[in-house]
Amino acid sequence: MSAAHAVDGVRVPFGTRMRNWWGSLDRWQQWAVLIPVVVLIYLLPVLNPPLLTTEPGTNFQITLFNAARIALIAIGLNIVVGQAGLLDLGYVGFFAVGAYTTAVLSSPDSFLNSQYPWLICVPAAMFVTAVSGLILGAPTLRLRGDYLAIVTLGFGEIVRLLADNLDPLRGQRGFAAIPGPEVTRADGSQIFTATNGTPWYWLTITVIIIVLMLVGNLERSRVGRAWVAIREDEDAAEAMGVPTFRFKLWAFAMGATIGGLSGSIYAGQVGFINSQGFDVVTSILFLAAVVLGGSGNKVGVILGAFIIVYIPDRFQVIAEYRFLIFGLAIIVLMIFRPQGLLGARQRLLTYGRRAYQRLIGKGEQISSESALGKHQEGVVR
Amino acid sequence: MTRPEPPTEEISVEPPEGGLVAELQRMTPQERAEHEKAVAAAAATDREITVGVGDTLLELRDLTMRFGGLTALDAVSFSIQRGEILGLIGPNGAGKTTCFNAMTGVFRPTSGDVLLEGRSIARSHRYEITRLGIARTFQNIRLFGEMTALENVMVGTDARHRTSVPGAVFRFPRHFAEERAGVEKSMALLEFVGIADRAAEKARNLPYGYQRRLEIARALATEPKLLCLDEPAAGFNPAEKDDLVALIRKVREDGYTVLVIEHDMRVVMGVTDRIVVLEFGRKIADGEPDAIREDPAVVAAYLGVPE
Numbered sequence: 001m002s003a004a005h006a007v008d009g010v011r012v013p014f015g016t017r018m019r020n021w022w023g024s025l026d027r028w029q030q031w032a033v034l035i036p037v038v039v040l041i042y043l044l045p046v047l048n049p050p051l052l053t054t055e056p057g058t059n060f061q062i063t064l065f066n067a068a069r070i071a072l073i074a075i076g077l078n079i080v081v082g083q084a085g086l087l088d089l090g091y092v093g094f095f096a097v098g099a100y101t102t103a104v105l106s107s108p109d110s111f112l113n114s115q116y117p118w119l120i121c122v123p124a125a126m127f128v129t130a131v132s133g134l135i136l137g138a139p140t141l142r143l144r145g146d147y148l149a150i151v152t153l154g155f156g157e158i159v160r161l162l163a164d165n166l167d168p169l170r171g172q173r174g175f176a177a178i179p180g181p182e183v184t185r186a187d188g189s190q191i192f193t194a195t196n197g198t199p200w201y202w203l204t205i206t207v208i209i210i211v212l213m214l215v216g217n218l219e220r221s222r223v224g225r226a227w228v229a230i231r232e233d234e235d236a237a238e239a240m241g242v243p244t245f246r247f248k249l250w251a252f253a254m255g256a257t258i259g260g261l262s263g264s265i266y267a268g269q270v271g272f273i274n275s276q277g278f279d280v281v282t283s284i285l286f287l288a289a290v291v292l293g294g295s296g297n298k299v300g301v302i303l304g305a306f307i308i309v310y311i312p313d314r315f316q317v318i319a320e321y322r323f324l325i326f327g328l329a330i331i332v333l334m335i336f337r338p339q340g341l342l343g344a345r346q347r348l349l350t351y352g353r354r355a356y357q358r359l360i361g362k363g364e365q366i367s368s369e370s371a372l373g374k375h376q377e378g379v380v381r
Numbered sequence: 382m383t384r385p386e387p388p389t390e391e392i393s394v395e396p397p398e399g400g401l402v403a404e405l406q407r408m409t410p411q412e413r414a415e416h417e418k419a420v421a422a423a424a425a426t427d428r429e430i431t432v433g434v435g436d437t438l439l440e441l442r443d444l445t446m447r448f449g450g451l452t453a454l455d456a457v458s459f460s461i462q463r464g465e466i467l468g469l470i471g472p473n474g475a476g477k478t479t480c481f482n483a484m485t486g487v488f489r490p491t492s493g494d495v496l497l498e499g500r501s502i503a504r505s506h507r508y509e510i511t512r513l514g515i516a517r518t519f520q521n522i523r524l525f526g527e528m529t530a531l532e533n534v535m536v537g538t539d540a541r542h543r544t545s546v547p548g549a550v551f552r553f554p555r556h557f558a559e560e561r562a563g564v565e566k567s568m569a570l571l572e573f574v575g576i577a578d579r580a581a582e583k584a585r586n587l588p589y590g591y592q593r594r595l596e597i598a599r600a601l602a603t604e605p606k607l608l609c610l611d612e613p614a615a616g617f618n619p620a621e622k623d624d625l626v627a628l629i630r631k632v633r634e635d636g637y638t639v640l641v642i643e644h645d646m647r648v649v650m651g652v653t654d655r656i657v658v659l660e661f662g663r664k665i666a667d668g669e670p671d672a673i674r675e676d677p678a679v680v681a682a683y684l685g686v687p688e
Contacts, residue, residue: 217549223549225528225532228532229536232527232528233524237536239511240600240603241541348528349560350557350561355531355580357400358568359402359531359571359578360401
């Protein structure tokens with residue numbers, strides 16, 4: 001492959017080469033690369049590598065947990081924004097619904113006073129957020145583009161204002177003593193505590209891996225194709241037999257569920273939530289993670305989330321100016337690389353690899369760059 | 382859809398490294414004929430159509446379409462017989478595309494009815510109409526630019542699939558069955574319309590002629606009872622028009638019924654069995670190409686009446 005590029009003398013960008021290389025590997029080879037990487041990711045908080053660490057400014061393990069938490073949110077938001085192309089500015093609303101459901105069910109401050117264990121609260125929170133996604137989506141998904149963005153922005157604010165003003169939701173006083181998973185060491189001490197980020201980080205990474213597999217399943221199926229078709233051209237999708245409204249609603253529900261899951265994990269970790277921290281700015285920050293990393297690319301949005309959380313913690317000096325810096329970074333990115341750090345290229349077929357191999361004897365050519373390269377080669381010949 | 386100027390078609394692509402496209406080049410004429418027969422069989426629809434060949438498949442009954450004070454279609458009635466290629470022509474602004482849009486559910490007709498196999502579809506959603514058996518292409522190409530050619534066609538086959546989110550997440554057996562059948566069919570269709578060599582490229586990077594053919598393949602993938610082509614020859618040179626005419630014939634021979642809107646008289650006269658002529662939203666003629674060519678009303682509509 002690289003030899004061919006050297007012959008036609010067209011410079012192929014590094015990212016494209018990486019992707020072509022990755023695409024040319026067999027499944028087991030991909031696993032052989034992936035597994036050590038995943039192990040390394042798991043070991044990060046224990047290794048606490050000297051240059052990478054955020055200490056002494058911020059606890060490194062907590063930073064990692066926060067990055068993982070935002071990454072999970074970004075994966076959920078990516079379904080809505082990156083795949084189905086529905087601009088959602090109120091995604092923090094789902095995050096808040098998840099966190100509040102967990103709090104209401106488990107905190108001793110709650111009017112329910114049920115104090116369910118965390119593990120029961122998580123599926124409940126996911127269910128409630130999925131329903132809230134449907135409630136938001138059903139009336140609003142007939143809108144498109146900017147109009148939808150405005151309505152979702154309103155939804156995020158409504159959730160925050162409800163939390164602030166509804167008496168049972170306790171506004172600024174919030175809910176305290178939200179439990180985490182009840183797992184104890186041999187000596188009886190809790191493993192999941194608010195101060196120790198490592199177990200939470202491991203839990204979240206595990207959840208991310210599971211979610212990535214399930215979302216990948218969706219992507220390489222009729223559902224993923226329907227979403228991308230809607231993003232590309234909604235009218236054409238409808239004309240090709242895609243029930244666009246139903247699949248947009250599914251995208252909203254799926255995105256919301258993952259947002260709720262993340263909110264639930266967050267509530268369990270910090271142990272205390274109130275109406276602070278669920279504002280529009282947070283919502284925009286989530287979106288920034290998606291756009292920065294590469295809207296539509298699962299790995300990209302995880303990278304974006306990591307950057308958004310890690311950079312301000314690592315370089316404390318800039319923490320105060322982070323919105324300024326992210327703003328500038330996104331402007332620069334939109335000029336030079338509008339597709340984000342890692343451009344999107346979903347694979348949408350379960351048997352795609354086999355089919356391309358059968359038809360043309362090689363995998364797909366992903367990038368426009370390679371098409372251009374071939375074009376010029378053709379002229380030479 | 383904004384897309385960069387596609388590369389011109391003449392440029393030879395590097396020879397395929399292997400696979401079916403390469404094998405095809407090495408086949409003897411006899412082997413190739415057999416292969417083409419197999420492809421045509423795979424591309425054909427195996428769905429049941431209640432009307433017989435030659436009977437009325439689709440009927441427009443007094444179809445009227447008003448936009449405010451403008452009557453775009455005025456009580457237009459005609460029918461399409463199963464197995465024929467019907468041409469719909471008329472001067473600019475005659476209501477051809479409006480007629481098309483009313484048939485495919487983009488617009489709800491003001492009055493009148495559209496009957497597919499005797500059942501009214503005038504009030505159905507667009508995606509339901511596609512599933513019931515009317516597929517279309519677009520005058521200005523509307524592919525899913527970021528998807529590969531093969532994926533585009535798969536979206537078409539998905540119209541007949543039923544896997545939804547639970548089935549896809551948890552990989553129900555039906556998901557695998559549909560996915561396998563869909564990919565087989567999509568590959569056959571790409572070969573059928575002659576663009577299999579670029580199956581793995583993004584639709585937006587395909588040459589213009591390939592994009593037109595891909596639209597036809599995507600529409601055929603929904604297994605339509607009636608295939609509607611909206612100006613398929615727009616932007617083609619004479620040689621490409623000949624290829625297109627051959628393709629449309631091939632589609633019909635494969636058992637499809639075709640409706641063509643077209644400006645280019647060479648294409649219309651060359652491929653259709655029957656022609657319906659619209660002018661100012663009214664039907665002014667309906668007949669075989671030779672008769673239409675001589676019809677004074679049609680000649681007047683196109684050339685004007687001498688003072």
